[in-house]
Amino acid sequence: MLRSFILRGYIISYMECMAQVYFFCFFVVSECYVLTLMAYDRYVAICNPLLYNVVMSPKLCLKLMLGSYFIAFSDALAHTICMLRLVFCDYNIINHYFCDLPPLLQLSCTSTYVNEVVIYVVVTINIIVPTLTISISYGFILYNIFRISSSEGRSKAFSTCSSHTFAVSLFFSS
Secondary structure: OHHHHHHOOOOOOHHHHHHHHHHHHHHHHHHHHHHHHHHHHHHHHHHOHHHHHHHOOHHHHHHHHHHHHHHHHHHHHHHHHHHHOOOEOOOOOOOOOOOOHHHHHHHEOOOOHHHHHHHHHHHHHHHHHHHHHHHHHHHHHHHHHHHOOOHHHHHHHHHHHHHHHHHHHHHHHO
């Protein structure tokens, strides 16, 4: 994509487009789950501070991160394989700056039903699971913050969560 912008040749090959679809899906899904893991980390840090080092061991952190990347890999692979099975018509120009799934589906000459079902299922799962987990984590966090008696303690707890809350709201709202 950067090469196309620099050379002002806004054409990429089919395989470059499929690579772009894969990596876009991979990074979006992995970011959803990394933000979810960070919410869980904040939950443990604020709600169980004395057990933090035991609960959030390096081994568990590694397993959680590998799990999020495995989910992202699987989802991106599913989307890419579904896109590779489609046949595209002669008119194959997308008026977007990158290869996204819906514009590619519009160019297909074959049935896109399977692709649409995969998109619906994967996107629904990848929105509902992280959103619920983050919401529940922050519900417990807020409950525990309001139980803190000192204003300095509440301030520290809020400052611990503020940057993550901003990142989550920015990511999910866009």
